[in-house]
Amino acid sequence: MTSPLALFMLAALLLLAIGLVGLISRRTLVGMLISVEMLLNGAGLSIVAAAKLTPGGLDGLGQLAAIFVMGLAAAEAALVLAMMVVVYRRFDTVATEALTTLKDAES
Amino acid sequence: MGGLLFASAVGVTPTPSFFQELAAMVLPTLGHQIMAYAAFGLYVLLIVGGGLAAALARTLVRALMGLVVTFLGVAGMYLLMASPFLAFMQLLIYIGAICVLIFFAIMLVRNTASGEEMHLPGLGQAAFAGLSAVGVLAVFGPVIVLNAGALMKDALPTETPLAELGEGLLNYYVMPFELISVILLVAMAGGAFLAYERRFKAQDEVTKP
Structure with a gap:
């Protein structure tokens, strides 16, 4: 039987792989945001597994690092939501293929 | 068992340590391990199923529900690693805040019914996605399996x-x-x-x- 550390790390790796699949195959910004949240969750899981299951007595610090990841994810989600609102007002869609211009042509 | 009957007969509320002693008597270490692995399997199932729904569902609301299931699975993983505070934070921040934010995003951009997500991704896009996932698994999977056993500490994690x-x-x-x-x-x-x-x-x- 493989060690629990390997099992938790493999679970985090699965989250990374699934998140990558979603990030690349999604067509809209909302779908990409959902996938990014999965990537961040996998990162937090691997941080906590590395802190809790290896010797060194850094349990608390690892958990705090995961909490920082959560806080950053919250800030990122709020900012991306605002960006999506702006993009939607300007392009009338959030499909990534439509977002090809940096500046309006007439202005 | 006799102790439990005695406690209920006398009307003494049994303390948690009493139940822990009882569990330690009834469940040997092997039983604990089997239960832990079963819980782990359940959480992995939640993570993979929810994650696939979140990555591949054609409706964004369904993808969001898959994301919630994934978050629940990860919270269970935190519980298994004896960090209940993190599990609580996971529920509070991710499911309570971020999922609501994403739901707002879905509603604000009005992309559920007629949207772009209803079309399947192009062949090149899908191939690139699968290739990247397989590549990540192929690179990091062996590294984890080969190295994690030596890095693991002997004692169980404590809260x-x-x-x-x-x-x-x-x-x-x-x-x-x-x-x-x-x-x-x-x-x-x-x-x-x-x-x-x-x-x-x-x-x-x-x-x-």
């Missing part, structure tokens, strides 16, 4: 007292702790600025001519 977490937040991590509040403030202000500025401009343009 870190909450006071220790608070101390770490105010000693070792005081700078990131302050910085993350700045980041949250800036994100909030930036979000409000981005969302409002265009509207005022649009009103100006409407009223000007």
